[in-house]
Amino acid sequence: MKTQSKNWFRQxxxxxxxxxxxxxRAAGSDARFELQSWxxxxxxxxxxxxxxxxxxxxxxxxxxxxxxxxxEQFRTTLPGTEASAGFWASGVSVVVHPRSPxxxxxxxxxxxxxxxxxxxxxxxxxxxxxxxxxxxxLFHEALKGACDAHEVADYASYKEACDRYFFLPHRQEARxxxxxxxxxxxxxxxxxxxxxxxQLGRSFLDVYPRLVNAHANxxxxxxxxxxxxxxxxxxxxxxxxxxxxxxxxxxxxxxxEAILMSLPPLASW
Amino acid sequence: MKTQSKNWFRQxxxxxxxxxxxxxRAAGSDARFELQSWxxxxxxxxxxxxxxxxxxxxxxxxxxxxxxxxxEQFRTTLPGTEASAGFWASGVSVVVHPRSPxxxxxxxxxxxxxxxxxxxxxxxxxxxxxxxxxxxxLFHEALKGACDAHEVADYASYKEACDRYFFLPHRQEARxxxxxxxxxxxxxxxxxxxxxxxQLGRSFLDVYPRLVNAHANxxxxxxxxxxxxxxxxxxxxxxxxxxxxxxxxxxxxxxxEAILMSLPPLASW
Numbered sequence: 177m178k179t180q181s182k183n184w185f186r187q188x189x190x191x192x193x194x195x196x197x198x199x200x201r202a203a204g205s206d207a208r209f210e211l212q213s214w215x216x217x218x219x220x221x222x223x224x225x226x227x228x229x230x231x232x233x234x235x236x237x238x239x240x241x242x243x244x245x246x247x248e249q250f251r252t253t254l255p256g257t258e259a260s261a262g263f264w265a266s267g268v269s270v271v272v273h274p275r276s277p278x279x280x281x282x283x284x285x286x287x288x289x290x291x292x293x294x295x296x297x298x299x300x301x302x303x304x305x306x307x308x309x310x311x312x313x314l315f316h317e318a319l320k321g322a323c324d325a326h327e328v329a330d331y332a333s334y335k336e337a338c339d340r341y342f343f344l345p346h347r348q349e350a351r352x353x354x355x356x357x358x359x360x361x362x363x364x365x366x367x368x369x370x371x372x373x374x375q376l377g378r379s380f381l382d383v384y385p386r387l388v389n390a391h392a393n394x395x396x397x398x399x400x401x402x403x404x405x406x407x408x409x410x411x412x413x414x415x416x417x418x419x420x421x422x423x424x425x426x427x428x429x430x431x432x433e434a435i436l437m438s439l440p441p442l443a444s445w
Numbered sequence: 446m447k448t449q450s451k452n453w454f455r456q457x458x459x460x461x462x463x464x465x466x467x468x469x470r471a472a473g474s475d476a477r478f479e480l481q482s483w484x485x486x487x488x489x490x491x492x493x494x495x496x497x498x499x500x501x502x503x504x505x506x507x508x509x510x511x512x513x514x515x516x517e518q519f520r521t522t523l524p525g526t527e528a529s530a531g532f533w534a535s536g537v538s539v540v541v542h543p544r545s546p547x548x549x550x551x552x553x554x555x556x557x558x559x560x561x562x563x564x565x566x567x568x569x570x571x572x573x574x575x576x577x578x579x580x581x582x583l584f585h586e587a588l589k590g591a592c593d594a595h596e597v598a599d600y601a602s603y604k605e606a607c608d609r610y611f612f613l614p615h616r617q618e619a620r621x622x623x624x625x626x627x628x629x630x631x632x633x634x635x636x637x638x639x640x641x642x643x644q645l646g647r648s649f650l651d652v653y654p655r656l657v658n659a660h661a662n663x664x665x666x667x668x669x670x671x672x673x674x675x676x677x678x679x680x681x682x683x684x685x686x687x688x689x690x691x692x693x694x695x696x697x698x699x700x701x702e703a704i705l706m707s708l709p710p711l712a713s714w
Binding site: 234346347409412413416423439440441443444445 | 503615616674678681682685686692695701704705708709710711712713714
């Protein structure tokens with residue numbers, strides 16, 4: 177199962193990279209992802225891929241497979257660590273900050289974590305500068321479609337969890353227009369859970385480029401660009417103040433560059 | 446004593462505003478601070494002043510005087526709250542992000558907090574894009590001068606506390622070139638403590654414009670501007686991940702705009 181899921185996450189990283197580079201090429205840009213491998217001192221490592229292009233001002237697609245022992249302090253916060261502090265985790269995570277304020281930013285990630293227990297987690301959410309009802313509907317429908325095709329997934333509760341999670345209490349603002357978020361998928365049928373996680377990846381691979389292509393050539397002016405940079409400031413606030421993955425990574429000595437790859441190329445306050 | 450210190454903080458806010466506006470005028474800019482008053486639902490409030498000018502891309506000078514009751518959760522973290530959860534606090538805080546990467550950014554604040562106990566806190570630190578030994582020396586000497594003139598202040602330990610505090614562990618980088626930081630000044634002689642706090646304010650009022658005027662007209666190019674925006678990204682990381690004042694303010698329902706006034710006008714990752 178470890179091999180299966182890790183191979184899938186790595187494959188999906190490759191497919192996402194190919195997809196975004198193809199969008200750059202179609203726009204007449206020869207921007208490519210730069211890949212950087214990193215090793216985790218405690219075990220494992222990953223490959224960080226960052227593109228700074230024309231359509232995508234900054235896009236990051238990370239793969240990681242890490243293993244080792246949780247610190248005593250951290251161990252208590254996760255299930256399945258009663259008998260042993262050992263863990264294995266693999267995943268793929270994506271954050272895209274498009275150059276045009278007409279194109280929504282997006283985040284996606286899926287992961288598989290094994291302690292004494294084994295579970296999948298992940299999610300995807302869309303952050304437009306100004307919400308577009310058609311885009312929002314298309315994005316939500318794609319995620320709903322992936323969930324509805326798999327009995328192990330519960331779209332309604334995943335959608336609600338996403339709205340609850342991606343919220344800035346100090347601003348009383350949502351980060352974006354939501355999506356889905358699930359933290360501990362373990363139906364008892366690992367292959368069924370994994371099949372859903374794979375489909376979610378394929379749905380994301382398919383849907384986001386459709387939003388990009390629909391808007392990448394729309395004109396915009398300074399006011400929209402300024403609004404985008406302010407919106408990105410909120411994104412930074414969320415990730416550094418609230419995001420559990422970011423804080424977890426920084427506090428457990430993860431790879432700083434890979435963790436903070438999610439931060440926008442330019443933001444304003 | 447409350448009246449004395451609050452009046453001083455408000456006076457210093459006014460003098461800092463006048464000083465920075467004079468620098469803008471001398472540069473041929475008519476940019477002025479915009480003042481915005483805010484009230485704290487639990488008691489008190491403040492005045493936030495923000496300038497977006499030519500020399501100063503963004504400068505914030507906040508005054509506040511708040512009072513009320515700490516939450517039970519928060520109360521235990523502060524001294525003097527055994528008998529009562531009541532508190533009073535007043536202070537002035539300054540963050541300046543100059544437009545030119547040749548001019549260092551700066552932070553200063555002093556505050557007076559009263560619970561069952563009473564103490565002063567504060568500090569100042571300098572964040573150049575590229576450290577300049579002469580600037581660093583001038584800034585440190587000004588702070589040392591203020592400390593050395595007052596028996597209640599201990600420059601060496603304040604300087605060390607500053608280096609320890611303004612450090613990004615996840616980057617293994619200092620935020621800037623340091624300054625001083627003191628958290629709980631209570632020598633037993635309140636007037637002596639207050640006299641030091643006033644002198645520190647005057648020293649800061651004097652020294653920073655000298656650094657600004659020394660460098661504001663130096664030429665710079667895109668590489669220096671890019672380095673400044675990256676350095677500002679680190680500033681954001683420090684403030685949102687580590688700064689106790691920021692986290693305290695956001696977690697206790699402070700005024701978000703006033704708390705996050707410290708964030709730079711533009712930052713990159």
